[in-house]
Amino acid sequence: MTISDRIAALLLRHLRKLSALVLLIVLGLGAGIPALTFSADNTSFFGKQNQETRDLEDLGEFYTGSSGFLIMVKPPEGEMFSLNTLEALKEMTADVWQAPFALRVDSPANFNHSRSEGEDIIVEPLLDEYAEVTPEVAERFQEVVSTSPEMRNRLVAADLQAYGISLNTVLSDDFEARRDELLAFLDQMEADWAERYPGFEIRMTGDVLGGLTLALAAKQDILTLVPMAFVLVIALLLFFLRVPLAVGGAALVVLLSTIGTFGFTGFLGIELTAGTAISPMAVMVLTAASCIHLILSWFRELDRSDRATALHHAISENLAPVLVTTVTTAIGFLALNFAEAPPLQDMGNIVAFGLMIGMIANFTLLPLALRASRARGGDRLPLREGMMRVLADLAVRYRRGWITGFLALILVAGLGIGRIGYDDSLVRYFDDRFEFRQDSDEIQQHLTGLDNLQFSFTAPEGGSVFDPDFLRDIDRFTTWIETQDNVVGVSSLTQVIKRLNMSMNGDAPAFDRIADSREANAQLMMFYELSLPVGLDLNSTIDVDRQRTRVVVLMRAEHSEDVRGLAKVAEAWMARNTPDTQARAAGISYAFSTVSERNNSQMLVGLVLVLVLVSLIMMATLRNARMGVISLAPNVLPAIFAFGLWGISFGDVNLGSTVVTTMTFGIVVDDTVHFLMHYLDGRKRGRSTVDALQETFRVVGSAIIVTSICLAIGFLVMATSGFAINQHLGALTAIVIGFALLADLLFLPALLLSFDRTKAK
């Protein structure tokens, strides 16, 4: 008796007890489900250690940190400057000031306009909060609003069709409770406005709303996609396997693996976010695939032996391949720990654990169900042996064609891969079904840009931000970057100093420059600072120690490449033109724009490791080094084809795509394992390559096809998520699995026929 036989016998002898034990373990894990939490942190995708994250933290440390909201107010057509509209804008501004934890509110109504009046510089809001808007006030308002470069593209649309009200809040401590209170207020406010100001279009965006939409997307995916995938997978099993009790057993196994996975996540306190919420779905479809292998071999055995023997054989025959495939799949997922983005690491660990639960249930609860079944075999299955024979003939007869075809595909894929770009942005991660995306798009289209680059400059050792040389460099940089593509506005300390210097000198254009001494610049800023009303302070631009100042570049970007590109060009410009005054690009837009590239380079290490490990496992399992090498081809090519196809049809990938190659390698290798184990088994029994192939197709062909279809459909369900990371991850994985099926059925036999001739006898 082989080890597999002995284990199978042991399992069957204690099947009830073992099943009860597994059930207990899973239910115990299930107790962790109530502890599941959802993260609404939009920085959760960034690695904790990398430069972008540290720069982002520095910005928060040195400058007034805040959580921002931007509200777009679009008055009815032609009413932009009517008295009614201005009254409304004034009231809205006052309403927004009532928001909990508000630090600062900026709107055209409270915009501090400065003008010279004789010797005096008068700074006052455009609309007096406590006075009625008169036609004279409205006229001056229209004049200032139409011409102020500081407001254009930020608080006023360039085409004068919409206003912006920006709200900055401080939520840092007790973030969630504060956020919920604030959002409840804003919801109520929006509802009030809809009633009070009919005809006004109100849109809202901001990082807090984006973060919250992450959690919303995660919940939606769990509540809709996970059940949908479950139903679909079970329906597919029913279609392909027909035996209700077997499918019922598989459904139970799949369900338990899902519960176990969610519970495990809850126990570990891993916060679910839009990128991790569907991890249990991957467990679900992968576990279903393992069940299919067991059930199909059980059918085959039923055709030729009695019920007890059939079950015993099915188990012993599947122990090794299922163990190996589960381990290789788990390795693929565990390699996600090489990714920088914590949610992707979490996903890898969650799935790897869930797979183990699924495997244990697969060998206990499923056999229990099969034992109870009265099914007589697989004669009524939709995929008949005849079909497999035809398929094997096709594979064998046209093997040169398949090899040529696959090689040609590599070229085509290479072209497609060349077209792939990385596009990551919090806004574009969500599709149109989310209000956040709709509103953000409208605001970006009609009012302003939603991306920004921040450059935090540090004054030279022993100096201060007011050193004239330092400021002149920043001024040159500011003036330069204002003219770059996609830039809709720049805010820089130098603009304020230049304006003040001019006002201080009777508006003489000759003084539209940085003052000549550090003292003069510092004193000009002090004058400015003493004029600022509540909520405004210099700390949003200068750190309290006066050693650092930041330039914020507001961008209307359609693609991460715009953000990355400008960052790169800006850094190069500084190196060339202001070598003494340089800063790295930073900020959340920038961190997103680089997140895929960073992950990808990290994942390459993971990929190599997985390739080596899995190939070693393959060689050990097959006890054949040559086969291990041959097996690489049908498992590496599908990812190349899939990315090639993606590059040709869609072009851009995102964070989710960066892990697909590594993750799918562990998955697609499974079919190759099943295929090669049977093939080599046949060869060992003295069959020729062609005969061994025919036999392999007969035995595992349908299992490979059915599991691939289930997996592809399961991951396609993931692709229907409203969240781009899941869309890409799901769609690309499904495509990879599709190509892998073709590679296993057509390319692998051709390879074996070409390279395995030597050891036929």
Added chain:
Amino acid sequence: MTKTMFTAIAAIVAALFIGLGPASAETTQEKGLRIAQSVGQEPGFRDQAAEGEMILTTKSGQTSIRRFEARAVETSPGETRSVLTFLWPGDIRNTTLLTHSHAGGRDDDQWLYLPAVSKVRRISSSGRSGSFVGSEFAYEDMSDQDVDKYTYNWVADGSCPGGGRCHIVDRFPRGASAYSYERVWIEQSRKLIQKVEYYDRRKAHLKTMLISGYRKHNGKYWRAAKMEMSNHLTGKGTTLTWDGFTFDRGVNPNDLTVSALRKGL
């Protein structure tokens, strides 16, 4: 700013008790006003000078220092002229803020002298509610707490943060302010302000100022040595310490004018 400060600062002085036992039908508003009027009674006060140092602390623990010297002279009851000259940071050394504060609830006038460009400029009143030189103090927190600038409501009597018994009085700004109201703890025995809580426009508790280290100078002027302001929204704080008080040195009010400022005080 100065008297300003001193008043605030000092929050001031008890010295005289104001006699007049509470009338039986006194409302809480009247009681609040009466208590407020009892604060800061300093007969014979003419002028004073002191040095101040602010330590600004951010939430992450970054700190920064501002130092200045202040002089103030009373020109008539409720009318004060004051100057505040910065000593540190070095690049704003000798930058001077001149304030004329007026009685009867009229807005103060303020000018800044910028020595590096030899200019004097008036500062618009909108800045009174904003941060003072980057600190958590607004100018209005330190400015003249002229009784006329608020309405009052007595809330309760309770224990003071630094020990002893306090009147707790709410005061509501009459003019433009960043606050909806301020809650003030006034020590009953010496009539000194021990603590002020600032409530923002939506009546949320924004900041708290604790005043401590009161000492009696020249046998009659109570002045605080330390004022600690913490901002509950941003987590930032500022500690203002006062030192080197001198009184009645015969400061000439005519030296505290715009034209004198132009010549460089």
